[in-house]
Amino acid sequence: MLRITGTNHILGHKLWAKDFPQFSEVIHTKYLIVGGGISGLSACRFFSQNNENDYLVLEMENHAGGNSSNGQNRFSKFPLGAHYLPLPNKENIEIIDFLEECKIYLGTDEHGEPVLDEYQMTFPQQERLFFKNSWQNDIVPQKGISVDTQKELDRFFKMMDSFRLKKDALGKYWFAIPVHDSSREDELLRLEKMLFKDWLKEHHFQSEELLWLLDYSCKDDYGLGIEFVSAWAGIHYFAGRKNNWSKRYKDQVFTWPEGNARLVQHFSKYTKGKLLPKNLVFDIKIGETVEVLSFDNVEKKTKKIIAEKVLCTVPQFVNERIFNHKKASSFNYVPWLLTTIILRNEFGGDEELAWDNVIYGSDGLGYIYDQHQNVNQIMGEKVITYYKSFSTNDCRKARKKLYRMKEDELKASVLEDLKKAHPLIEDFILEMQFHKIGHAMIAPVPDQIFGEAAQTAKEPIDGKVFFAHSDLSGISIFEEAFYQGRRTAEQMI
Amino acid sequence: MDKKRISLELLLLFSVFVIATCGLIYELVAGALASYLLGDSVKQFSFIIGVYLFSMGVGSYLAKFVKGNLIDKFIEIEILVGIIGGISSVVLFVLFNTLAHFESVLYLFVFFTGCLVGVEIPLLMNILKDRVKFKDLVSNVFAFDYIGALLASILFPLVLIPKLGIVKTPLFFGLINISIAIFLCFYLKKELSKPISLRIKSIAAFALLVGLFIFSDAILSYSEEKLYGENVVYTKSSPYQRIVLTRNNHEFRLYLNNNLQFSSTDEYRYHEALVHPAMSMAKNIDNILVLGGGDGFAVREILKYKEVKKISLVDLDGEMTHFFKTNETMRRLNQSSLSNPKVEVINKDAYIWVKDSKKKFDVVIIDFPDPSNYSLGKLYSLQFYKELERLTKPETKIVVQTTSPYFAPKSFWCIEKTMNQIFPFTAAYHTYVPSFGEWGFSMASYEPVHNRIYRKLPNLKYYDYNFSQLSYFNKDMKVKEVEVNRLDNQILVRYFDEEWGKVQ
Numbered sequence: 001m002l003r004i005t006g007t008n009h010i011l012g013h014k015l016w017a018k019d020f021p022q023f024s025e026v027i028h029t030k031y032l033i034v035g036g037g038i039s040g041l042s043a044c045r046f047f048s049q050n051n052e053n054d055y056l057v058l059e060m061e062n063h064a065g066g067n068s069s070n071g072q073n074r075f076s077k078f079p080l081g082a083h084y085l086p087l088p089n090k091e092n093i094e095i096i097d098f099l100e101e102c103k104i105y106l107g108t109d110e111h112g113e114p115v116l117d118e119y120q121m122t123f124p125q126q127e128r129l130f131f132k133n134s135w136q137n138d139i140v141p142q143k144g145i146s147v148d149t150q151k152e153l154d155r156f157f158k159m160m161d162s163f164r165l166k167k168d169a170l171g172k173y174w175f176a177i178p179v180h181d182s183s184r185e186d187e188l189l190r191l192e193k194m195l196f197k198d199w200l201k202e203h204h205f206q207s208e209e210l211l212w213l214l215d216y217s218c219k220d221d222y223g224l225g226i227e228f229v230s231a232w233a234g235i236h237y238f239a240g241r242k243n244n245w246s247k248r249y250k251d252q253v254f255t256w257p258e259g260n261a262r263l264v265q266h267f268s269k270y271t272k273g274k275l276l277p278k279n280l281v282f283d284i285k286i287g288e289t290v291e292v293l294s295f296d297n298v299e300k301k302t303k304k305i306i307a308e309k310v311l312c313t314v315p316q317f318v319n320e321r322i323f324n325h326k327k328a329s330s331f332n333y334v335p336w337l338l339t340t341i342i343l344r345n346e347f348g349g350d351e352e353l354a355w356d357n358v359i360y361g362s363d364g365l366g367y368i369y370d371q372h373q374n375v376n377q378i379m380g381e382k383v384i385t386y387y388k389s390f391s392t393n394d395c396r397k398a399r400k401k402l403y404r405m406k407e408d409e410l411k412a413s414v415l416e417d418l419k420k421a422h423p424l425i426e427d428f429i430l431e432m433q434f435h436k437i438g439h440a441m442i443a444p445v446p447d448q449i450f451g452e453a454a455q456t457a458k459e460p461i462d463g464k465v466f467f468a469h470s471d472l473s474g475i476s477i478f479e480e481a482f483y484q485g486r487r488t489a490e491q492m493i
Numbered sequence: 494m495d496k497k498r499i500s501l502e503l504l505l506l507f508s509v510f511v512i513a514t515c516g517l518i519y520e521l522v523a524g525a526l527a528s529y530l531l532g533d534s535v536k537q538f539s540f541i542i543g544v545y546l547f548s549m550g551v552g553s554y555l556a557k558f559v560k561g562n563l564i565d566k567f568i569e570i571e572i573l574v575g576i577i578g579g580i581s582s583v584v585l586f587v588l589f590n591t592l593a594h595f596e597s598v599l600y601l602f603v604f605f606t607g608c609l610v611g612v613e614i615p616l617l618m619n620i621l622k623d624r625v626k627f628k629d630l631v632s633n634v635f636a637f638d639y640i641g642a643l644l645a646s647i648l649f650p651l652v653l654i655p656k657l658g659i660v661k662t663p664l665f666f667g668l669i670n671i672s673i674a675i676f677l678c679f680y681l682k683k684e685l686s687k688p689i690s691l692r693i694k695s696i697a698a699f700a701l702l703v704g705l706f707i708f709s710d711a712i713l714s715y716s717e718e719k720l721y722g723e724n725v726v727y728t729k730s731s732p733y734q735r736i737v738l739t740r741n742n743h744e745f746r747l748y749l750n751n752n753l754q755f756s757s758t759d760e761y762r763y764h765e766a767l768v769h770p771a772m773s774m775a776k777n778i779d780n781i782l783v784l785g786g787g788d789g790f791a792v793r794e795i796l797k798y799k800e801v802k803k804i805s806l807v808d809l810d811g812e813m814t815h816f817f818k819t820n821e822t823m824r825r826l827n828q829s830s831l832s833n834p835k836v837e838v839i840n841k842d843a844y845i846w847v848k849d850s851k852k853k854f855d856v857v858i859i860d861f862p863d864p865s866n867y868s869l870g871k872l873y874s875l876q877f878y879k880e881l882e883r884l885t886k887p888e889t890k891i892v893v894q895t896t897s898p899y900f901a902p903k904s905f906w907c908i909e910k911t912m913n914q915i916f917p918f919t920a921a922y923h924t925y926v927p928s929f930g931e932w933g934f935s936m937a938s939y940e941p942v943h944n945r946i947y948r949k950l951p952n953l954k955y956y957d958y959n960f961s962q963l964s965y966f967n968k969d970m971k972v973k974e975v976e977v978n979r980l981d982n983q984i985l986v987r988y989f990d991e992e993w994g995k996v997q
Contacts, residue, residue: 123871375980
């Protein structure tokens with residue numbers, strides 16, 4: 001059985017025509033949050049924690065979460081977007097506080113080491129790479145690589161280790177999370193203006209295996225490969241995470257069968273009775289108060305919400321439609337395809353699937369084994385989610401192509417890739433679900449992070465309308481969205 | 494007319510020869526099968542020969558009641574012998590896997606085959622009595638009968654069992670039986686009153702046996718014998734594992750996914766060492782939890798303590814517990830422990846069951862498969878023992894089978910250390926099990942482990958309550974530094990792989 005799902009682009013694209021009915025209902029609130037993704041939810045949490053309980057959230061989809069959504073079939077939950085959170089840096093106390101609230105971080109032991117809930121982490125085998133016709137235990141290619149390649153790998157990782165620790169005169173990390181806390185020294189601004197691939201050339205990195213690894217890593221976090229992302233972003237992938245919070249767990253990640261939708265669950269207490277789903281905001285007017293028009297796709301009518309202050313936590317291409325004067329042409333959003341496949345139990349034979357299974361030289365980003373964290377002796381059907389981002393300089397074209405693709409075409413392209421490692425996979429497939437995300441994540445191309453466009457887009461309007469979204473950080477990760485929502489909410493009260 | 498008479502006589506005498514050969518083959522197959530599956534070959538052969546001869550006598554007696562066209566009847570009996578004798582092995586093999594009353598079915602088969610063969614000789618003499626002189630008739634019939642018997646008893650061990658095996662041999666002879674019937678149907682059609690119906694019956698029977706002959710390998714996965722080099726008596730693929738039981742003389746061995754689980758000759762050493770130290774040192778033994786151990790042997794040992802009120806056995810595999818609960822031979826080995834009213838068999842995943850359970854137990858006995866993969870490794874993790882902690886009381890004793898301290902010392906001490914993170918007192922101990930080698934366990938509790946023995950059983954074969962003797966380790970079974978096995982590092986699986994990789 002083949003099935004296609006996706007974000008509600010049909011409703012979203014009505015913003016182009018703005019052909020909505022006159023408003024027939026008026027709602028008053030102190031704070032209005034437009035968008036129920038992680039930024040919006042993080043803002044709600046901040047309001048609530050500061051006893052500001054007069055707020056509402058408008059969300060276009062039928063649930064909160066944005067990119068942190070999930071699906072579920074008979075055998076497992078599975079992610080429909082972001083699916084893990086690396087252990088935070090010890091400096092990121094806001095996230096650590098949130099993890100404690102979620103009972104993921106359970107306290108400290110007698111040596112001051114964090115005690116973490118191991119059920120919410122990955123187990124061995126964490127990752128494996130299909131390289132030279134067999135699976136190896138690490139994503140970094142190893143088997144049969146040349147001495148020169150090994151030297152380059154060592155040199156690259158050594159450089160990253162030093163970048164990881166580098167700080168400027170003010171004590172700011174060169175590469176920090178959130179990126180806002182990073183140093184703005186000239187050398188770094190220069191790195192942000194150049195392509196990662198050029199920086200690699202400059203430093204004589206040329207081995208095929210290393211370049212593949214870096215390309216894969218960038219696509220995995222940013223959607224685009226080394227040809228398109230900035231050198232700053234490319235290095236940030238390796239140097240941003242300090243692995244300094246826990247000696248024991250180091251570079252582990254938190255994950256769940258449903259991906260980051262689990263984290264969204266933990267926010268639900270802050271949106272109880274305050275979330276209006278299936279609402280598309282199409283107009284915001286600023287006067288004494290802020291008047292927001294929203295089309296309610298359930299009741300099929302337009303509502304006017306009058307708020308003292310509004311927080312827009314939608315991506316900039318949506319703000320461009322809502323506000324006539326805002327421009328988002330310099331913001332690139334990479335389309336993604338997630339394919340969740342139900343496979344017969346026998347798939348993989350005696351080999352245990354790793355949590356993250358990557359195929360060298362592949363077009364996609366490999367697949368996640370969604371039942372990895374089951375503690376029982378695995379039985380029955382297996383569920384995997386295959387990730388693919390469209391790394392290109394023309395995201396618009398790729399997006400249009402993705403929207404046009406039908407089930408058979410999608411299936412053929414996914415299987416063509418998976419067959420490199422699993423030639424017989426087709427015999428085991430019971431069901432495939434394709435999830436299309438047109439504007440999945442902001443691409444940190446040169447100038448995206450520290451450039452002018454992002455700085456302008458962050459500016460509040462008249463102290464009444466504010467903006468927060470991971471695309472304003474330039475990197476689409478949970479920590480950035482969390483920071484954006486929280487920081488902006490703080491400015492509002 | 495004369496020519497025809499002679500050829501009929503010869504033909505029927507040849508049939509006698511074939512019947513005798515086949516009959517004896519069936520008898521030999523039954524005897525071999527019985528000693529092979531049940532053991533004690535002297536007894537099995539003796540009983541089967543006795544029953545067979547007796548039932549031949551019964552058949553001979555019954556022959557005088559056969560009426561109507563005797564040649565018709567002769568052919569019908571020929572077909573019946575072919576079918577019953579031919580399928581005997583297949584049916585008995587399949588039944589051994591599923592049926593509790595295997596022996597009675599076996600003897601029923603022997604009885605029917607004997608009866609039918611017994612009917613045939615007098616019947617034949619009746620047919621030929623008007624055509625041959627009585628003196629010649631008796632001599633010839635018995636001569637052919639005994640020659641056939643000799644041929645069968647020589648062929649059986651020298652040619653048939655090595656070449657065809659115990660399942661195909663009777664099928665092959667069934668086919669010969671029925672071929673004779675088919676030939677007679679056509680050749681003697683003028684002498685028959687219902688030639689058409691006899692032909693259909695005989696050809697259908699032939700087709701059935703040919704089918705079974707072709708598919709017998711598939712039905713019984715017979716080829717596994719080669720793998721084990723022992724006689725495979727039971728195989729079953731459950732959703733979780735492949736269960737294979739083999740027998741060699743008096744010894745049964747159980748393999749799960751090709752790993753030896755027990756040998757019936759020395760499993761008492763393993764199970765006594767697993768169960769009795771904890772049972773004797775626990776203050777109370779009302780409620781016992783057994784995780785794994787679907788063979789019922791640990792439960793058998795626990796049931797020796799009459800004070801035990803309830804045993805909860807959690808084993809993932811329903812096929813496994815069903816087999817050990819119903820199979821006659823296995824029941825003899827585990828003394829029907831799984832059918833005891835004190836025992837509750839729970840076919841659930843042990844990790845999930847422990848995680849969800851709220852009951853508390855006085856003794857917990859853990860007999861999981863070795864941590865040879867990451868799924869199994871979770872059952873030896875710190876997190877698992879944390880979950881288990883909730884099911885314990887301050888006086889509870891926990892014992893875990895912890896692989897071999899000789900072959901896999903790091904794995905062994907890693908489990909002990911991991912348990913020790915949760916339970917303040919642990920004591921590792923070991924014993925020698927010939928079919929496994931040196932094997933080990935760890936006992937854990939909230940108070941020093943070997944301080945007091947609360948109860949002793951008088952009749953154990955191996956354990957003498959001298960615990961300190963088992964807890965002494967020589968230098969070659971000790972290691973210094975091992976890590977704790979956590980879900981996120983699964984270090985145990987790596988130790989295990991590294992250490993057993995060297996052995997195998």
